[in-house]
Amino acid sequence: MRAVHFGAGNIGRGFIGLLLSQGGYEVCFVDVNEELVSELQSRGEYPVTLASEGGETTIVKGVTALNSATNSAAAAQAIAEADLVTTAVGVNILKHIAGTIAEGLKLRFQSGTAPLHVIACENAIGGSTQLKEAVYALLDEEARKQADQFVAFPDAAVDRIVPLQKHEDPLKVVVEPFYEWAVDRSQMFENFVPVEGVHYVDRLEPYIERKLFTVNTGHCSAAYMGFLKGFDTIQEAMNDQEVMEHVRSVLEETGALLINKHSFNESEHQQYIHTILERFKNPALTDEVTRVGRSPIRKLSPGDRLVSPALQAYERGLTYRSLAKSMAGALLFNVPEDPESVELQASIQKLGVLETAVKYTGIAADHPIMKEIMEQYNALKPLVK
Incomplete structure (x- = not known):
């Protein structure tokens, strides 16, 4: 299974990317930070350390990255081929990634109609709904009809403290042990593949x-x-x-x-x-x-x-x-x-x-x-x- 995740920052790597990888996904990060993108491309893995007494470290493997600023076509193609799309970019940035997602959906509709979930993992009420509105504004009427049938934007609530940090290894990230990722099951397609560690609920508010x-x-x-x-x-x-x-x-x-x-x-x-x-x-x-x-x-x-x-x-x-x-x-x-x-x-x-x-x-x-x-x-x- 392949996941495209927008945002290769500390939250993206230390929370969402970690859980997706542990859930069996190959994760492609999409970001505009060339240093992070290059490191992820060349190494294909990164360490996540728990801020706990034991300081346990997990190596997240099977990852890659794309720079959407310099290679937006490749990022759109990745979305066209993805099984899941997630974000952790900050709610104010959602409108800036909507164009890449819209282009990816257009490509996807040309080649098939596999259902796709797009989940915005942001500190906001209705983050995925906001992203959907921004994406739909860039689609024509026919593409919107197809998206209504084959793309879902379930809202989510995420919680994990990841402080500002600087390490010699630019990919290393330290996170607290506690986390919670809740997704609105009522906004998802039937027979979706659950991600281990995600809590699916009928009422998200x-x-x-x-x-x-x-x-x-x-x-x-x-x-x-x-x-x-x-x-x-x-x-x-x-x-x-x-x-x-x-x-x-x-x-x-x-x-x-x-x-x-x-x-x-x-x-x-x-x-x-x-x-x-x-x-x-x-x-x-x-x-x-x-x-x-x-x-x-x-x-x-x-x-x-x-x-x-x-x-x-x-x-x-x-x-x-x-x-x-x-x-x-x-x-x-x-x-x-x-x-x-x-x-x-x-x-x-x-x-x-x-x-x-x-x-x-x-x-x-x-x-x-x-x-x-x-x-x-x-x-x-x-x-x-």
């Missing part, structure tokens, strides 16, 4: 929101509070009692929402929260606060990890104070190397913090959540050095 509103919300909350207190890494921040208690409080708020909305078992979800907090503290991982907190504008957007659970909690009469504090922390996240941070701080200088917060969160100036954000912002501002 609860799993997506559980991951997004626990792992991602908690992670960025630790980053923003850790940044304000001068810590360099998430692990350092989580060893600070004040940061730890804030993150725990945030996850209690999102947990109450998730239990209320999706009827999760309360004790099981409390255990899930405990697991997440321990993952953040993993001493074998070194994850920079600036990496986890980067792109604050995206993280403050209406459908993302902070605003969405806060609004849903408000609508259900649940608390959101700690979520508002994390949003205030995002507004104070000032990292010159991060373009979104620069844009955010420039907007605050020009428009003021209230108008900026309204602009990026979509929350009205007179909304109770916005009033709480402003109160928390003023309380946290003295921490800025």
Whole structure:
């Protein structure tokens, strides 16, 4: 079986590519990083090491790669011949790979009608659906009809912490032991070949929101509070009692929402929260606060990890104070190397913090959540050095 995976970065190699290979697939990575592509082509394998006490290493074999920037025709042909297509490129990049996928589907339809699943493994709600829309926009009516019959874009939820890292071996990647990859079975063709290690579910939204509103919300909350207190890494921040208690409080708020909305078992979800907090503290991982907190504008957007659970909690009469504090922390996240941070701080200088917060969160100036954000912002501002 052959899989085409877009994104040869740390997540692609250390999570998706690893599981696909272990599931019996020959994996062809598609990327624009020529160094990674050349190394994968010449070696045909790479090491994945667990950030655990034992530090076990797995050699992922039977892989190759293509550069879609310099050889888009070959990438399209690979899609035409693939049994599965996956991505881990970042949700904002999906629109840039849609053209290659569309061309691959056109070639595929010329030679046959074998069913194909295209799964976007991104930190986003409905990532595969977004990719489908971008691909369909590049297909003519006849090709769309064929895609409706023979191509499925099941949404997925993925979870594995892979920090920024640099090794002498450019292909080596260190990942945490924990992982979860859930795929919406209801959006797939019958008789699909399951990938070992993937959890197939009939309703994906609860799993997506559980991951997004626990792992991602908690992670960025630790980053923003850790940044304000001068810590360099998430692990350092989580060893600070004040940061730890804030993150725990945030996850209690999102947990109450998730239990209320999706009827999760309360004790099981409390255990899930405990697991997440321990993952953040993993001493074998070194994850920079600036990496986890980067792109604050995206993280403050209406459908993302902070605003969405806060609004849903408000609508259900649940608390959101700690979520508002994390949003205030995002507004104070000032990292010159991060373009979104620069844009955010420039907007605050020009428009003021209230108008900026309204602009990026979509929350009205007179909304109770916005009033709480402003109160928390003023309380946290003295921490800025």
